[in-house]
Amino acid sequence: MDTFGLIVVVCTALLFTYTNGFHDSANAIATSISTRALTPRVALGMAALMNLAGAFLGSGVARTVSEGIIDTPTGDGGMAILFAALLGAIGWNMVTWYLGLPSSSSNALFGGMIGAALAAASAVHWDGVLTKVILPMFVSPLIGLVLGYLVMVATLWLFRKANPRRAHRGFRMAQTVSAAGMALGHGLQDAQKAMGVVVLALVIADVQDEADGIPTWVKLACAGMLSLGTYVGGWRIMRTLGRRIIELDPPRGFAAESTAASVLYSASYIFNAPVSTTQVISSAIMGVGATRRISAVRWRVARDIVASWFITMPAAGLGAALVYTVTQALLG
Incomplete structure (x- = not known):
C-alpha cells in the first residue's frame, strides 16, 4: 500500500504542478502580451523555458514546504493527507481558472495541507504557518504595490525628457528581459513547492531521509510539468492581469514585471519564504497603474482579486478536509 500510495501522491503532485503552470503562466507574461512586447506563443515558450531553469536555482522554499507547515505524517494515513x-x-485552481481569477496556487496548496492535517488530527506548525505563509501573504503584496508605484515614479522621472515613441519602443524590447526574469522567479518559487510535497511523500514512504535533499528526478519531473502547464497557457487569467486591472503600456509593464521579479528572488534567497507570484504581480500592476491616476486602476476588479486571496486558503482547506474524510471512509 505504501508503494501504491507513493505513486498516487507523486502523480497527483505532478498534476498540481501542471495546473499551477497553466494557472500561473499569466503571472509572467500577461503584461508583455497586453503591451504587444511579445506574441502569445513566443511569450509562453519563453516562460516555459525560464520556469524550467528557475526550478534548479534553489531549494529553500521546498524545505519550508516539506518541513515547516505540518508534522511529517506517517504510513497510509500520511499519504492520504498529502x-x-x-x-x-x-x-x-480549476475553479478560479474557470472564473478567470488570478488566485494563488501556493496558498491553495498550503490551505490544502492545513485542512487535510486538521481533518486527520495531525499537528500543524502554526508558527511556521504564521511566519512562512500568513505574513508573506500580507507583506509581499504590500511590498509589490508600494515598490511598483515607486519604481514607476522613478521611471517616469528618469525618462521625462525622452521621446515618447522611442521610449515606448525601448521599453517594449526591455519587457522581453523583465518577463524572462519574472518567469525565472516563478519557476524558482512554484516548482519548489511541488518538490517539497514529493519529498515529504518520499520521507513518509521511507524511501529517503529528510536530510537527503531533493533528488534530481524530482526536480526534473516538477520542472517539466510546470513548464508544460505554462506552455498550455491560462488565457482567462491573462485577460484579467493584462487588461482588466488597468490598460498597461510598455513602461508600466516593464516596471510591474521588474518589481515582481525582485520580490520573488528576495523571498526565495533571503527568507526561504514561499510567496505567491499571483499576489506579487497583481499588486505590482496596481501600484504602477496608480501612477497614472488612482481612478485608472479598476479597483472593483482589484477588489475581487484581493477577496480571492483571502478565500483561497479556507476554500482549499475545506476541500482537502472533505477529500480526506471521504478517502478514509472508502479505505476504512
Whole structure:
C-alpha cells in the first residue's frame, strides 16, 4: 500500500504542478502580451523555458514546504493527507481558472495541507504557518504595490525628457528581459513547492531521509510539468492581469514585471519564504497603474482579486478536509 500510495501522491503532485503552470503562466507574461512586447506563443515558450531553469536555482522554499507547515505524517494515513491536500489545491485552481481569477496556487496548496492535517488530527506548525505563509501573504503584496508605484515614479522621472515613441519602443524590447526574469522567479518559487510535497511523500514512504535533499528526478519531473502547464497557457487569467486591472503600456509593464521579479528572488534567497507570484504581480500592476491616476486602476476588479486571496486558503482547506474524510471512509 505504501508503494501504491507513493505513486498516487507523486502523480497527483505532478498534476498540481501542471495546473499551477497553466494557472500561473499569466503571472509572467500577461503584461508583455497586453503591451504587444511579445506574441502569445513566443511569450509562453519563453516562460516555459525560464520556469524550467528557475526550478534548479534553489531549494529553500521546498524545505519550508516539506518541513515547516505540518508534522511529517506517517504510513497510509500520511499519504492520504498529502493526496487530500493536493486535490483540494487542484480543485481550487480549476475553479478560479474557470472564473478567470488570478488566485494563488501556493496558498491553495498550503490551505490544502492545513485542512487535510486538521481533518486527520495531525499537528500543524502554526508558527511556521504564521511566519512562512500568513505574513508573506500580507507583506509581499504590500511590498509589490508600494515598490511598483515607486519604481514607476522613478521611471517616469528618469525618462521625462525622452521621446515618447522611442521610449515606448525601448521599453517594449526591455519587457522581453523583465518577463524572462519574472518567469525565472516563478519557476524558482512554484516548482519548489511541488518538490517539497514529493519529498515529504518520499520521507513518509521511507524511501529517503529528510536530510537527503531533493533528488534530481524530482526536480526534473516538477520542472517539466510546470513548464508544460505554462506552455498550455491560462488565457482567462491573462485577460484579467493584462487588461482588466488597468490598460498597461510598455513602461508600466516593464516596471510591474521588474518589481515582481525582485520580490520573488528576495523571498526565495533571503527568507526561504514561499510567496505567491499571483499576489506579487497583481499588486505590482496596481501600484504602477496608480501612477497614472488612482481612478485608472479598476479597483472593483482589484477588489475581487484581493477577496480571492483571502478565500483561497479556507476554500482549499475545506476541500482537502472533505477529500480526506471521504478517502478514509472508502479505505476504512
